[in-house]
Amino acid sequence: MTSRLVELSHVIESGMTTHPGIPAPTISTFLSHEASAERYAPGTTFEIARIDMVANTGTYVDTPAHRYPGGEDLSEVSLERLVDLDGVVVDCRGRPVSDIDAAALGGVRVAGRAVLVLTGWDVNWGSPAYLAGNPYLTQDACRWLVEEGAALVGIDSLNVDSIADPRRPAHTILLAAGVPVVERLATGEAGQPTPRAWIRLSGESPATRDAVLAALRASRPRVDLLADDDCGFFMAPETLEAGEEDIVISRLTEVLGVTFR
Numbered sequence: 001m002t003s004r005l006v007e008l009s010h011v012i013e014s015g016m017t018t019h020p021g022i023p024a025p026t027i028s029t030f031l032s033h034e035a036s037a038e039r040y041a042p043g044t045t046f047e048i049a050r051i052d053m054v055a056n057t058g059t060y061v062d063t064p065a066h067r068y069p070g071g072e073d074l075s076e077v078s079l080e081r082l083v084d085l086d087g088v089v090v091d092c093r094g095r096p097v098s099d100i101d102a103a104a105l106g107g108v109r110v111a112g113r114a115v116l117v118l119t120g121w122d123v124n125w126g127s128p129a130y131l132a133g134n135p136y137l138t139q140d141a142c143r144w145l146v147e148e149g150a151a152l153v154g155i156d157s158l159n160v161d162s163i164a165d166p167r168r169p170a171h172t173i174l175l176a177a178g179v180p181v182v183e184r185l186a187t188g189e190a191g192q193p194t195p196r197a198w199i200r201l202s203g204e205s206p207a208t209r210d211a212v213l214a215a216l217r218a219s220r221p222r223v224d225l226l227a228d229d230d231c232g233f234f235m236a237p238e239t240l241e242a243g244e245e246d247i248v249i250s251r252l253t254e255v256l257g258v259t260f261r
Helices: 033-039 139-147 169-176 209-218 244-256
Strands: 026-031 048-052 060-062 086-091 113-118 152-155 181-183 197-200 232-235
Touching (some): 169 181
Antiparallel strands (some): 197 232
Protein backbone atom coordinates (compact mmCIF):
# COMPACT_ATOMS: atom_id res chain seq x y z
CA MET A 1 0.00 0.00 0.00
CA THR A 2 1.43 3.37 -1.04
CA SER A 3 0.94 6.63 0.81
CA ARG A 4 1.44 10.29 0.02
CA LEU A 5 1.83 13.49 2.00
CA VAL A 6 -0.94 16.08 1.69
CA GLU A 7 -0.48 19.66 2.90
CA LEU A 8 -3.38 20.57 5.18
CA SER A 9 -2.06 23.89 6.52
CA HIS A 10 -3.17 27.30 5.34
CA VAL A 11 -0.46 29.65 4.11
CA ILE A 12 0.36 32.32 6.70
CA GLU A 13 0.43 35.81 5.19
CA SER A 14 1.33 39.11 6.77
CA GLY A 15 -1.76 40.98 7.94
CA MET A 16 -4.16 38.03 7.64
CA THR A 17 -7.03 37.66 10.13
CA THR A 18 -7.86 34.08 11.12
CA HIS A 19 -9.82 34.62 14.34
CA PRO A 20 -11.82 37.59 15.66
CA GLY A 21 -9.85 39.58 18.22
CA ILE A 22 -6.48 37.91 17.60
CA PRO A 23 -3.72 40.15 16.18
CA ALA A 24 -2.67 39.53 12.61
CA PRO A 25 0.84 38.19 11.95
CA THR A 26 3.56 40.47 10.68
CA ILE A 27 6.17 39.03 8.33
CA SER A 28 9.12 41.23 7.42
CA THR A 29 12.82 41.20 6.67
CA PHE A 30 15.07 41.70 9.69
CA LEU A 31 18.28 41.67 7.66
CA SER A 32 18.40 41.82 3.87
CA HIS A 33 21.10 40.54 1.55
CA GLU A 34 21.94 44.14 0.67
CA ALA A 35 22.23 45.26 4.30
CA SER A 36 24.27 42.20 5.29
CA ALA A 37 26.93 42.84 2.66
CA GLU A 38 28.85 45.20 4.96
CA ARG A 39 29.09 42.50 7.69
CA TYR A 40 30.70 39.74 5.62
CA ALA A 41 33.40 39.13 3.10
CA PRO A 42 32.87 40.41 -0.44
CA GLY A 43 30.28 38.26 -2.24
CA THR A 44 28.95 36.73 1.00
CA THR A 45 25.46 37.85 2.03
CA PHE A 46 22.54 36.50 4.04
CA GLU A 47 18.88 37.25 4.60
CA ILE A 48 17.10 36.83 7.95
CA ALA A 49 13.32 37.03 8.08
CA ARG A 50 11.27 38.16 11.04
CA ILE A 51 7.85 36.76 12.00
CA ASP A 52 5.70 38.23 14.79
CA MET A 53 2.50 36.29 15.51
CA VAL A 54 0.40 34.64 18.21
CA ALA A 55 0.40 30.86 18.44
CA ASN A 56 -3.21 30.52 17.27
CA THR A 57 -2.48 31.71 13.75
CA GLY A 58 -3.41 29.80 10.62
CA THR A 59 -3.56 26.01 11.09
CA TYR A 60 -2.30 24.76 14.46
CA VAL A 61 -2.45 22.11 17.18
CA ASP A 62 -4.17 22.70 20.54
CA THR A 63 -2.74 20.73 23.47
CA PRO A 64 -4.16 20.39 27.01
CA ALA A 65 -2.19 23.44 28.21
CA HIS A 66 -4.31 25.59 25.89
CA ARG A 67 -7.37 24.88 28.05
CA TYR A 68 -5.99 23.72 31.40
CA PRO A 69 -3.32 25.40 33.57
CA GLY A 70 -0.49 22.92 34.07
CA GLY A 71 -1.64 20.71 31.20
CA GLU A 72 0.74 19.28 28.62
CA ASP A 73 2.09 21.86 26.23
CA LEU A 74 3.31 21.05 22.73
CA SER A 75 6.82 20.21 23.93
CA GLU A 76 5.36 17.56 26.25
CA VAL A 77 3.13 15.82 23.70
CA SER A 78 5.08 12.97 22.13
CA LEU A 79 5.44 12.86 18.36
CA GLU A 80 3.78 9.44 18.35
CA ARG A 81 0.51 11.17 19.29
CA LEU A 82 0.73 13.54 16.34
CA VAL A 83 2.71 11.96 13.53
CA ASP A 84 2.09 9.00 11.20
CA LEU A 85 -1.30 8.22 12.70
CA ASP A 86 -3.86 6.14 10.86
CA GLY A 87 -6.45 8.68 9.74
CA VAL A 88 -10.09 8.87 8.72
CA VAL A 89 -11.98 11.73 7.08
CA VAL A 90 -15.59 12.22 8.18
CA ASP A 91 -17.44 14.11 5.44
CA CYS A 92 -20.00 16.42 7.03
CA ARG A 93 -20.49 18.73 4.07
CA GLY A 94 -24.04 19.43 3.08
CA ARG A 95 -25.45 19.24 6.62
CA PRO A 96 -28.32 21.72 7.09
CA VAL A 97 -27.06 22.74 10.55
CA SER A 98 -23.70 23.89 11.89
CA ASP A 99 -23.58 21.56 14.90
CA ILE A 100 -21.95 18.21 14.16
CA ASP A 101 -23.26 15.68 16.66
CA ALA A 102 -22.38 12.10 17.52
CA ALA A 103 -24.93 10.79 15.02
CA ALA A 104 -22.98 12.43 12.20
CA LEU A 105 -19.90 10.47 13.25
CA GLY A 106 -21.66 7.17 13.92
CA GLY A 107 -20.39 4.09 12.18
CA VAL A 108 -16.86 5.44 11.76
CA ARG A 109 -14.04 3.48 13.37
CA VAL A 110 -12.02 6.13 15.22
CA ALA A 111 -10.02 4.16 17.83
CA GLY A 112 -6.36 5.15 17.66
CA ARG A 113 -6.95 7.28 14.58
CA ALA A 114 -6.68 10.93 13.60
CA VAL A 115 -10.29 11.93 12.93
CA LEU A 116 -10.46 14.79 10.41
CA VAL A 117 -13.88 16.41 10.14
CA LEU A 118 -14.54 17.82 6.68
CA THR A 119 -17.14 20.61 6.73
CA GLY A 120 -16.21 22.56 3.59
CA TRP A 121 -15.96 25.73 5.70
CA ASP A 122 -12.46 26.52 4.47
CA VAL A 123 -13.89 27.65 1.13
CA ASN A 124 -14.57 30.87 3.10
CA TRP A 125 -10.91 31.22 4.11
CA GLY A 126 -9.71 34.81 3.85
CA SER A 127 -13.20 36.32 3.85
CA PRO A 128 -15.36 37.77 6.68
CA ALA A 129 -17.70 34.79 6.27
CA TYR A 130 -15.01 32.50 7.69
CA LEU A 131 -15.03 34.32 11.03
CA ALA A 132 -18.64 33.72 12.18
CA GLY A 133 -21.26 30.98 12.21
CA ASN A 134 -18.68 28.20 11.89
CA PRO A 135 -19.46 24.46 11.91
CA TYR A 136 -18.44 22.83 15.21
CA LEU A 137 -18.51 19.60 17.22
CA THR A 138 -21.19 19.20 19.88
CA GLN A 139 -20.59 17.93 23.41
CA ASP A 140 -22.02 14.51 22.64
CA ALA A 141 -19.81 14.22 19.53
CA CYS A 142 -16.73 14.97 21.60
CA ARG A 143 -17.72 12.57 24.38
CA TRP A 144 -18.25 9.86 21.75
CA LEU A 145 -14.85 10.54 20.21
CA VAL A 146 -13.18 10.24 23.62
CA GLU A 147 -15.10 7.11 24.54
CA GLU A 148 -14.26 5.48 21.21
CA GLY A 149 -10.55 6.28 21.62
CA ALA A 150 -9.84 8.87 18.92
CA ALA A 151 -6.14 9.78 18.99
CA LEU A 152 -6.47 13.26 17.46
CA VAL A 153 -9.34 15.41 16.19
CA GLY A 154 -9.04 17.94 13.40
CA ILE A 155 -11.54 20.21 11.65
CA ASP A 156 -11.40 22.51 8.61
CA SER A 157 -13.44 25.14 10.45
CA LEU A 158 -12.60 28.31 12.36
CA ASN A 159 -12.92 26.47 15.66
CA VAL A 160 -13.83 23.03 16.98
CA ASP A 161 -16.33 24.89 19.19
CA SER A 162 -19.02 27.37 18.29
CA ILE A 163 -17.36 30.72 18.97
CA ALA A 164 -20.77 31.92 20.19
CA ASP A 165 -20.51 29.51 23.15
CA PRO A 166 -18.12 30.91 25.80
CA ARG A 167 -18.05 27.54 27.63
CA ARG A 168 -16.02 25.98 24.79
CA PRO A 169 -17.28 22.43 25.56
CA ALA A 170 -15.43 20.70 22.69
CA HIS A 171 -12.06 22.01 23.86
CA THR A 172 -13.00 21.18 27.44
CA ILE A 173 -13.88 17.54 26.72
CA LEU A 174 -11.22 16.66 24.15
CA LEU A 175 -8.28 18.34 25.86
CA ALA A 176 -9.26 16.98 29.29
CA ALA A 177 -8.85 13.53 27.74
CA GLY A 178 -5.47 14.47 26.25
CA VAL A 179 -6.75 14.39 22.66
CA PRO A 180 -4.86 16.98 20.55
CA VAL A 181 -7.09 19.24 18.47
CA VAL A 182 -6.11 20.63 15.06
CA GLU A 183 -8.12 23.64 13.92
CA ARG A 184 -8.45 25.48 10.60
CA LEU A 185 -7.31 22.63 8.42
CA ALA A 186 -7.05 23.35 4.72
CA THR A 187 -8.66 20.74 2.49
CA GLY A 188 -7.65 20.11 -1.11
CA GLU A 189 -10.04 22.89 -2.08
CA ALA A 190 -8.33 25.72 -0.19
CA GLY A 191 -4.98 26.64 1.25
CA GLN A 192 -2.95 24.91 -1.44
CA PRO A 193 -0.08 26.82 -3.06
CA THR A 194 -1.24 26.00 -6.60
CA PRO A 195 -4.40 27.33 -8.25
CA ARG A 196 -7.69 25.46 -7.97
CA ALA A 197 -10.10 25.05 -10.87
CA TRP A 198 -13.44 26.83 -10.68
CA ILE A 199 -16.28 25.41 -12.78
CA ARG A 200 -19.30 27.64 -13.13
CA LEU A 201 -22.50 26.45 -14.81
CA SER A 202 -24.23 28.80 -17.23
CA GLY A 203 -27.97 29.33 -17.40
CA GLU A 204 -28.05 26.96 -20.36
CA SER A 205 -26.68 24.04 -18.35
CA PRO A 206 -28.85 20.91 -18.59
CA ALA A 207 -28.59 20.37 -14.82
CA THR A 208 -28.35 22.41 -11.63
CA ARG A 209 -25.16 22.63 -9.61
CA ASP A 210 -26.58 20.37 -6.88
CA ALA A 211 -27.75 17.79 -9.43
CA VAL A 212 -24.29 17.70 -11.01
CA LEU A 213 -22.57 17.23 -7.65
CA ALA A 214 -25.06 14.54 -6.63
CA ALA A 215 -24.43 12.64 -9.87
CA LEU A 216 -20.66 12.87 -9.43
CA ARG A 217 -20.83 11.68 -5.83
CA ALA A 218 -23.08 8.77 -6.81
CA SER A 219 -20.67 7.58 -9.51
CA ARG A 220 -18.21 4.72 -9.15
CA PRO A 221 -15.56 5.72 -8.37
CA ARG A 222 -17.03 8.61 -6.37
CA VAL A 223 -16.01 12.09 -7.54
CA ASP A 224 -16.48 14.69 -4.82
CA LEU A 225 -16.10 18.39 -5.61
CA LEU A 226 -16.71 21.41 -3.39
CA ALA A 227 -19.74 23.65 -3.94
CA ASP A 228 -19.07 27.36 -4.36
CA ASP A 229 -22.29 29.29 -4.95
CA ASP A 230 -25.64 28.36 -6.46
CA CYS A 231 -24.13 27.52 -9.84
CA GLY A 232 -20.45 26.72 -9.38
CA PHE A 233 -18.00 24.35 -7.76
CA PHE A 234 -14.27 23.93 -7.18
CA MET A 235 -11.83 21.15 -7.83
CA ALA A 236 -8.16 20.98 -6.87
CA PRO A 237 -6.09 19.51 -9.74
CA GLU A 238 -2.92 19.53 -7.64
CA THR A 239 -4.35 16.89 -5.29
CA LEU A 240 -5.06 14.36 -8.06
CA GLU A 241 -2.79 11.42 -8.61
CA ALA A 242 -1.81 10.19 -12.06
CA GLY A 243 -4.87 9.02 -13.99
CA GLU A 244 -7.41 10.51 -11.61
CA GLU A 245 -7.86 13.62 -13.72
CA ASP A 246 -9.11 11.40 -16.57
CA ILE A 247 -11.77 9.95 -14.26
CA VAL A 248 -12.95 13.42 -13.24
CA ILE A 249 -13.05 14.73 -16.81
CA SER A 250 -14.87 11.61 -18.01
CA ARG A 251 -17.57 11.93 -15.37
CA LEU A 252 -18.00 15.69 -15.95
CA THR A 253 -18.31 15.07 -19.68
CA GLU A 254 -20.97 12.43 -19.07
CA VAL A 255 -22.97 14.47 -16.57
CA LEU A 256 -22.80 17.82 -18.36
CA GLY A 257 -22.76 16.56 -21.94
CA VAL A 258 -19.81 18.79 -22.86
CA THR A 259 -16.23 18.16 -23.87
CA PHE A 260 -13.28 19.42 -21.79
CA ARG A 261 -9.91 20.06 -23.41
